[in-house]
Amino acid sequence: MPQQxxxxxxxxxxxxxxxxxxxxPSNLADVVGHYTQASAVQLDAAVHAARAAFPSWSxxxxxxxxxxxxxxxxxxxxxxxxxxxxxxxxxxxxxxxxIGEATRAGNIFxxxxxxxLRLAGEILPSVRPGIxxxxxxxxLGVIGLITPWNFPIAxxxxxxxxxxxxxxxxxxxxxxLVPGCAWALADIISxxxxxxxxxxxxxxxxxxxxxxLVNHDGIDxxxxxxxxxxxxxxxxxxxxxxxxxxxxxxxxxxxxxxDDADLGQAVELSVQSAFFSTGQRCTASSRLIVTxxxxxxxxxxIKTRMASLKVxxxxxxxxxxxxVSSQSQLDQDMEYIAIGTAEGATLVAGGERLKRxxxxxxxxxxxxxxxxxxxxxxxxxxxxxxxxxxxxxxxxEALAEANNTPFGLxxxxxxxxxxxxxxxxxxxxxxMVMVNLPTAGVDYHVPFGGRKGSSYGPREQGRYAQEFxxxxxxxxxxx
Ligand code: NAP
Numbered sequence: 001m002p003q004q005x006x007x008x009x010x011x012x013x014x015x016x017x018x019x020x021x022x023x024x025p026s027n028l029a030d031v032v033g034h035y036t037q038a039s040a041v042q043l044d045a046a047v048h049a050a051r052a053a054f055p056s057w058s059x060x061x062x063x064x065x066x067x068x069x070x071x072x073x074x075x076x077x078x079x080x081x082x083x084x085x086x087x088x089x090x091x092x093x094x095x096x097x098x099i100g101e102a103t104r105a106g107n108i109f110x111x112x113x114x115x116x117l118r119l120a121g122e123i124l125p126s127v128r129p130g131i132x133x134x135x136x137x138x139x140l141g142v143i144g145l146i147t148p149w150n151f152p153i154a155x156x157x158x159x160x161x162x163x164x165x166x167x168x169x170x171x172x173x174x175x176x177l178v179p180g181c182a183w184a185l186a187d188i189i190s191x192x193x194x195x196x197x198x199x200x201x202x203x204x205x206x207x208x209x210x211x212x213l214v215n216h217d218g219i220d221x222x223x224x225x226x227x228x229x230x231x232x233x234x235x236x237x238x239x240x241x242x243x244x245x246x247x248x249x250x251x252x253x254x255x256x257x258x259d260d261a262d263l264g265q266a267v268e269l270s271v272q273s274a275f276f277s278t279g280q281r282c283t284a285s286s287r288l289i290v291t292x293x294x295x296x297x298x299x300x301x302i303k304t305r306m307a308s309l310k311v312x313x314x315x316x317x318x319x320x321x322x323x324v325s326s327q328s329q330l331d332q333d334m335e336y337i338a339i340g341t342a343e344g345a346t347l348v349a350g351g352e353r354l355k356r357x358x359x360x361x362x363x364x365x366x367x368x369x370x371x372x373x374x375x376x377x378x379x380x381x382x383x384x385x386x387x388x389x390x391x392x393x394x395x396x397e398a399l400a401e402a403n404n405t406p407f408g409l410x411x412x413x414x415x416x417x418x419x420x421x422x423x424x425x426x427x428x429x430x431x432m433v434m435v436n437l438p439t440a441g442v443d444y445h446v447p448f449g450g451r452k453g454s455s456y457g458p459r460e461q462g463r464y465a466q467e468f469x470x471x472x473x474x475x476x477x478x479x
Contacts (some may be wrong), residue, residue, distance in 0.1 A: 004034045005183045007042060007203055011050030011196025015200055016042055018206060022180050025092040025323040026313040027358035035179035038204035040212040043171070044201040047218040050142040050169035053197030058167040060195075065165055066113045068192040073109030075188045076157075078105060083153060083184060088178040088314040091152050092361070093277055093379040095315050101316055105157035105185070108444050108461075115463060116165035117471070134479045137470035139167030140244060141220030144213045145233070146206070146227040149175035149325060150280045150383075152222050156185055157224050158444070160199065162465035170199045171368060173213055175226075176301045179203045206230065215241065223460075224248070225282075227383075235456055246457035246468045247443030248282070248449060250381040251409035253439040254402035254426065255285035258395060258415040259293030265436060266294075266414035267301045271436040274387035274410060275309065275365040278321055280329070282454075283410040283432070283440035286382050288389045289401045295391050299369060303349050306365055312356050324361040324384055337366055340377035345371045345388065348474075363470045381407070395420050403429045408451035412439040431455060 001386075006013040009300030016036035024030035038046075076083060084099030094100065097288035102478050121136040145159045156174060163170050188203035197344030202209060210230075213239045214222055221244035231247040255273050257266045273285035290298050324330040337351045351366030365385035371378055377388050392398045402411055402424075411430035415421050420437045431450035432442065440447055447459035458467035 004036070005203075006180065007046070008186045008199070008201040009037050009042060009046045010052075010200070010417050011190070020176075022090055022178070024089050024360075025325050026089070026315065026360040028360060029358065032086070032180050032285055035183065035203050038202040038209050040209060043202050043204070043209045043212050044216070046171045047142065047200050047213075047216050049197035050171050051218045054142055054169045055196055057169055057195060057198045060167070061403055062116050062119070064193075065116050065167065068194045069109050069113035069116065069161060071192045072112060072188055073106045076102060076106035076109060078187075083181065084317060086184060087181050088322065089151055090178050091149060092325050094319050094322050095317075095352070096478065097277055098314070101151060101154045104444055105153045106158045108154070109161045111128065111445055112161035112165040112465075113163070113202070116225045117403055118463075119166065119466060122195055125474065128479050132479055133478070136473050136475070137166070137466060138473055140471050142171065142218055142468055143389055144219045144222045145170055145172045146210070146213070146222065146224045146226065147172075147174050149177040150160070150277070150282070152178035152181035154187060155225050156182055158189065158224075158448075158461050158465075160185070160189070160471045163198065163223070164194070166466060166469040168469055169197065171202060171213065171219065172200065173202050173206070173209060175206065176203070176205050183206070195426050211237070211381045214469045219243065221245065221468065231456065234409070244457075246470065247455060248460060249454055249456075250383070250407060251282045251450065251454050252287060252379065252381055252405045252407040253283055253285045253410040253430070254287045254289050255404070255439055256398045256411075256413040257288065257290045257294060257298055258398065258413065258414075258417065258420060260416045261290045261294060261414035263294065263297055263301055264417060266298065266304050269412065269414060269436065269438045270302060270387070271305050271309070273440055275306070275321055275385045278324055279365070279385035280325060280383055283442065285395045285439040286387055287378055287405075287410060289392055289398045290386055290389055291398055292391065292393055293396070299348070300390065301314065302367065306349050306367060309365060311354055311364060312360055313358060313360065321365060321385060324363050329359060329384060330361045330363060332460065333363060333382060333386055336377055336380075336382045336384070336386060337368070339369065340368050340375060343375045343377065344370060345375060345377060351386070373401055399424060403427075407450065408452035409454035410434065410439040412437065425433070
């Protein structure tokens with residue numbers, strides 16, 4: 001019988017209304033564990049616990065916070081292999097990708113263990129003689145954190161670590177599909193020395209506890225990562241209640257390949273961008289924008305490279321691409337391929353369901369050509385291993401196509417031209433720009449986020465995280 005896992009509320013592990021099985025997408029017969037479902041009543045208890053803990057935690061001092069974060073980071077890093085395997089088992093990333101994500105999570109806690117010691121203010125002269133001005137940052141309060149399924153340990157970490165570092169208390173609602181990493185993280189945090197109620201885990205469906213969390217009077221701010229549909233709704237709810245909100249949402253990231261690109265490099269980074277982590281990254285590229293001169297060679301070379309990709313059980317050695325995370329995501333991927341071909345695109349590789357030794361959501365990475373910007377497959381986020389090629393005449397058209405999207409998270413260019421690389425970095429309407437690198441793959445110590453429909457509110461990660469997780473106070477003193 002797989003273990004039952006409960007919510008962490010006010011320092012106690014509490015059962016919710018029922019338990020749901022966490023299923024391995026590489027092997028549907030494998031149950032990772034049973035995870036409880038919080039009710040709205042339990043959510044309310046978690047918010048109250050966090051409120052009660054806030055006065056003492058916010059006054060606890062930076063050494064205590066730094067020590068706790070450092071301890072959490074140390075344990076994650078020490079257990080990165082085990083946590084990475086749990087991640088691969090519940091989400092479907094390959095084992096190396098899972099271990100990489102767990103490592104990132106540990107590094108994030110270590111980074112914020114230092115960062116909370118560095119929170120600075122300003123002392124300025126007043127425009128009025130004899131008066132001093134101090135600008136300081138204080139904790140925001142109790143924060144609701146809502147995370148998606150595709151980075152089940154890194155995204156929670158890059159929200160929880162700064163929230164705690166800057167003296168806030170947390171109510172954390174992970175994605176329903178991947179409670180395993182969330183629970184493991186909560187278990188580690190619960191043993192870090194922080195007081196009961198500072199950090200609370202409420203596992204449960206967004207449709208049940210989402211509204212009660214976002215609308216709760218005891219919540220001062222919401223940091224959300226997920227789809228544009230849910231994010232937009234949360235923004236409206238927060239605006240109606242004048243709550244601070246931070247949203248990281250979807251992408252439709254372009255990968256430009258120019259005639260002068262190194263072909264091998266361009267193919268490798270396009271394959272990485274489009275298909276690694278099963279294409280289930282907000283920074284994945286599903287639009288490959290390729291100029292005329294390199295187009296025929298690029299299409300042949302990427303098809304050849306795709307044929308060599310090994311799709312299979314995420315925990316098996318030598319696998320390049322794990323399964324799609326769920327039946328509904330697989331259905332969505334297949335539906336978009338059908339939509340694309342109905343719109344006039346040509347499927348030249350992959351796109352079929354694959355059989356493996358175990359029953360799982362395996363799919364061959366798909367490549368569509370003859371696509372144009374107006375097609376739905378080039379406008380809407382697919383969030384699977386599906387890439388579309390848009391053929392363009394030259395750099396100017398490539399740049400225009402790259403920016404021709406309601407999203408603006410990440411954008412990449414493959415080129416040996418310094419002139420075009422520099423121009424693209426300046427003119428791209430994305431929050432993150434990559435030159436001769438995949439659109440996905442970012443550092444943990446610098447800001448992360450996008451523009452247009454991809455992001456709303458202050459940036460996440462690095463020292464920019466303080467913008468959301470603190471509030472500014474300006475104090476005047478008569479000398
Ligand atoms: P989602 O469906 O929007 O869900 C995200 C989170 O919101 C989940 O925890 C979900 O809970 C919760 N939720 C659902 N309905 C809610 C409601 N009414 N109120 C409050 N919360 C609610 O997104 P997803 O499918 O998990 O993740 C994929 C999306 O995330 C993609 O669009 C991807 O691009 C985006 N993403 C963005 C970034 C970034 O940093 N920009 C990073 C990673 C992923 P349940 O799981 O219980 O439904």
